[in-house]
Amino acid sequence: MITACITPSQELIGEESEIASENGRSIASVLTTEEEEEGETGVVETKREEPVGPATVLCDYTSYIFMFLSIATSNMVATSLARQNKDEVQHQISILLFIGLTCGVGMLLCTRFLGAWALTAFTGPKNVHIITAANTYVQIRSLAWPAMLVGWVAQSASLGMKDSWGPLKALAVASVVNGIGAIVLCTFLGYGIAGAAWATLVAQVIASCMMIETLNKKGYNAFALSVPSPSELLQVFMLAGPVFITMISKVAFYSLIVYFATSMGTHTVAAHQVMIQLFSMCAVFGEPLSQTAQSFMPELMYGVNRSLPKARSLLKSLLIFGVLSGLIMGSIGASIPLLFPKLFSPDPEVIGEMRKVLIPYFMSLCVTASVHSLEGTLLAGRDLKFLSLSMSGCFSLGALFLMSRFFMALRRLLSPDGILYSEDLTRHQMGKLKAV
16 A cells, blocks of 8 residues: 555656556556656656665554553463462553553654654765655654554453454554555545555554543453663563564564665666565564463463463473464465565566575465464463573574574474473563672
8 A cells, every 4th residue: 555655746746747647556556657658657656666675664663662562461461361360450450551652752853853864874974865665664664653552452462361353453454554545545635655654653543542432341440650760660671571582583674675676776676676565574473382382382381270281281382383374375475576576666676676585485384374473382381581682693693594593493392391281380470680
């Protein structure tokens, strides 16, 4: 939807009269233009797609850094429920909602004052022409930061309670609102990239409200915010710190990919944008496996009815689902640019760039779902030190990023000292830091 909504009103190209009629086209035709008649196939649309990459990095990829809030929430809620302590669950939710709101307001202010500077530094001097359009998108999306992070905490709390219907309904409504809003604002009203941003903003706010309402219906007060004490803040940071390092490694890796693709020319960045969007759509099917592990594993590891054999059996089931899901999504994700590349671009240079990466692209999709199940189990067992160190190490391996994550996580879980075989419950508990 984003790429379909970039219009000449963003002053990327001056031929307004020729291109204005293209505003409502979908991503399937994002690289197609009227210039075909003049022998310049795909040039205009390729340029119109350029602001999407940097703007996406600053909005969506940056938000991934705050996934530590979601992971910490679901982990803490699931562990407290396994101990059958409802009052502790309410207190943890109140603290995390306050932290989420504070981080959201901070990101709103940072984006408002530093957004243009960050885009300029990221895109470089050769892409100054896309700053205006990208900054318009980023500034509108920044208004949703507080609501988005609060919604993430509420959603993760529901998932930690093994409730997937509430988040599913919120996601469905948000997707419909986003889709319809983008079509109306971009196609009929001609707002361009700003219309896409406003549609996403409204969808995120609605989803957050629905998640808060779902949490209230479960008997918890999602409007009760508690300022954490220093000891409580330390406890959250001791859980979130390693997760934060993990997310920083992931964001840095994918941001570098976008950075280098942007610096390699118009055709490369256009092909990258298509492939990364396809990868994101296919990879998301592995996320439920991670969330399942984080929701069900704490009860089997720390709960009243603790059972490590059942935990190992659950991991085996998750890995089987992960392998099957990876093969299916890898085949689908690789076959689309291989067999139907003109759905995205008629430009032979863009198609050639897309096909160059099909083999590592397929391998990455195959292991992604399994990696999610393994890392979700490590998070549930709070083996966070290993997870953060392994992720930092994998970051330096570049192209072997996903394969390294898979083998290191699997080896850790299957080792005699792993969380699924060790009877020592104190090894991975968070203790207070002592001054040296």
